[in-house]
Amino acid sequence: MSTVTNTDWHNRPAPESAQDWIARAADVAAVLATDAAARDRAGATPHAEVQLLKDSGLVTLLGPTEHGGAGQDWPTAYRVVREVAKADGSIGQLLGYHYLWNWAARLVGTREQWEHVEAEAARNRWFFGGAVNPRDKDVTVTEDGDDLVFTGRKTFSTGSKVSDVTVLEGVLEGTDDHVFAIVPSDSPGLTFHEDWDNIGQRLTESGGVTLDSVRTPWSSAAGYVDKVFQPRVYNTLNVPTIQLVFVNFYLGIAGGALETAAAYTREKSRSWLHGGHERAVDEPYVIDIYGDLTAKLWAVEALADTVAAEGQKLHDDPDAVTEQTRGDFEVRVAAVKARATDVALEISNRIFEVTGARSTATAEGLDRFWRNVRTHTLHDPVAYKRREVGRWVLEGELPEPTWYS
Known part of the structure; x- marks a missing residue:
C-alpha cells in the first residue's frame, strides 16, 4: 500500500x-x-x-x-x-x-x-487515460442513430483504472476514418484488465481494455461536424507533442538515476581497496564517470528545452501550422528523442559502475531506473527517428505524418 x-x-x-x-x-x-x-x-x-x-x-x-x-x-x-x-x-x-x-x-x-x-x-x-493504440484496427465504431458504438479490444490503455475519463479510438465501420471520443472511465462496457506485468513502468496501469458496445454521442466525435471530419495540419501535431512527453520523462528518469546514485556513492559506496583512496568520491574513475554522464544529460536537456520552445510557437497559432513547419518540428523532435533514448539508457546502466556491488541489493531499487527507461524506449524503434533526421539532412525530406512520426 x-x-x-x-x-x-x-x-x-x-x-x-x-x-x-x-x-x-x-x-x-x-x-x-x-x-x-x-x-x-x-x-x-x-x-x-x-x-x-x-x-x-x-x-x-x-x-x-x-x-x-x-x-x-x-x-x-x-x-x-x-x-x-x-x-x-x-x-x-x-x-x-x-x-x-x-x-x-x-x-x-x-x-x-x-x-x-x-x-x-x-x-x-x-x-485522463487513453485507450489509443492506432497501429492495429482492433476497435470498430458503428453508428446507432445519434450515437457511436465502440467495440473491440486495445492491448494498451495507459492510466486505465486511475483515470476519470478515457480517450477512445477506433475505425468507423466501412471506412478508414479514425474516430476519437472522450468517455467516462466507468462507462458501461468499458472493462480494464489487470494484465500489465512488465519489467518497468509498473505503475502506469497500461494493461489491456475491452470495449463492449461503449456508447457515446456522435457530437463527442472529435473534429467531426455533421458526421464529417474537418482536417487541419495541426491535427497531426499529436505525435511530436507526445514524443516530447517521452523525451522528458526519459530525461527525468535519467536525472533521478544520477541523483540517487550520487547520494549512494557519497553515503554508502566504499573505495576500491587497491585504489589508494579512502573515500569513493575521491576515486578518479568515479569522478570522471559522474562528470561524463552529467555533461551528456545537461546537453540533451538543453536540446529538449529548445525544441519544446519551438513547438510552443506552433501551439500558439494552430491555424498557421503548415506541412513544412510541422515536418521541420517533427525532425527536431526525432533528433532529441534519439539522443534522450541513448543517454537515458547509458546513465541508468552505468550508475552501477560508480555505486558498486552492494548497490544491486533489491532494497536499494537502483535497477528501477534502467527497467523503466528500457521498457518505454521500446515504444517505437529509435532507428526510425534517426532515419527521419538523416532523410531531412540529405534530401530535405519531411517525415510523413503517421501515428508514430
Missing part, C-alpha cells in the same frame, strides 16, 4: 509563474521519492499517487485559468513531467500522457468541443 500522502497543499501559496510550477513539481517528486522503490516492487494501482497530482494542482497545469487551471504552456508541462519522473518514472509517464490526452481535444476537436472539454477537465480535475 502506498504511503504517498500529503495534505498541506492548500495551505501553501498558489504557484503563479512557470518556475513556481516546476518547483511545485519538485515538491511532489520529493513526496514520491520517499518510498519509490517500495512502491515499484509492490506494483499497486497508483490511486494515492494520482490523488497527489490532483491535490498539488499539477493535473490542471494546462487548463484555462477562468475554470481553475494554471494556464501554463507546453514547455512548462514538459519540465513538470521531467521533475516528477526523477522520483517515479511511472507517475511521470501518467502525468505526461494525461497532459496529451487533455490537449487532444484541442488538437483534433472543433473549438466548441475543446473549449467544453478543457473547462470541464479543469473544473472537475479530471485525470
Whole structure:
C-alpha cells in the first residue's frame, strides 16, 4: 500500500509563474521519492499517487485559468513531467500522457468541443487515460442513430483504472476514418484488465481494455461536424507533442538515476581497496564517470528545452501550422528523442559502475531506473527517428505524418 500522502497543499501559496510550477513539481517528486522503490516492487494501482497530482494542482497545469487551471504552456508541462519522473518514472509517464490526452481535444476537436472539454477537465480535475493504440484496427465504431458504438479490444490503455475519463479510438465501420471520443472511465462496457506485468513502468496501469458496445454521442466525435471530419495540419501535431512527453520523462528518469546514485556513492559506496583512496568520491574513475554522464544529460536537456520552445510557437497559432513547419518540428523532435533514448539508457546502466556491488541489493531499487527507461524506449524503434533526421539532412525530406512520426 502506498504511503504517498500529503495534505498541506492548500495551505501553501498558489504557484503563479512557470518556475513556481516546476518547483511545485519538485515538491511532489520529493513526496514520491520517499518510498519509490517500495512502491515499484509492490506494483499497486497508483490511486494515492494520482490523488497527489490532483491535490498539488499539477493535473490542471494546462487548463484555462477562468475554470481553475494554471494556464501554463507546453514547455512548462514538459519540465513538470521531467521533475516528477526523477522520483517515479511511472507517475511521470501518467502525468505526461494525461497532459496529451487533455490537449487532444484541442488538437483534433472543433473549438466548441475543446473549449467544453478543457473547462470541464479543469473544473472537475479530471485525470485522463487513453485507450489509443492506432497501429492495429482492433476497435470498430458503428453508428446507432445519434450515437457511436465502440467495440473491440486495445492491448494498451495507459492510466486505465486511475483515470476519470478515457480517450477512445477506433475505425468507423466501412471506412478508414479514425474516430476519437472522450468517455467516462466507468462507462458501461468499458472493462480494464489487470494484465500489465512488465519489467518497468509498473505503475502506469497500461494493461489491456475491452470495449463492449461503449456508447457515446456522435457530437463527442472529435473534429467531426455533421458526421464529417474537418482536417487541419495541426491535427497531426499529436505525435511530436507526445514524443516530447517521452523525451522528458526519459530525461527525468535519467536525472533521478544520477541523483540517487550520487547520494549512494557519497553515503554508502566504499573505495576500491587497491585504489589508494579512502573515500569513493575521491576515486578518479568515479569522478570522471559522474562528470561524463552529467555533461551528456545537461546537453540533451538543453536540446529538449529548445525544441519544446519551438513547438510552443506552433501551439500558439494552430491555424498557421503548415506541412513544412510541422515536418521541420517533427525532425527536431526525432533528433532529441534519439539522443534522450541513448543517454537515458547509458546513465541508468552505468550508475552501477560508480555505486558498486552492494548497490544491486533489491532494497536499494537502483535497477528501477534502467527497467523503466528500457521498457518505454521500446515504444517505437529509435532507428526510425534517426532515419527521419538523416532523410531531412540529405534530401530535405519531411517525415510523413503517421501515428508514430
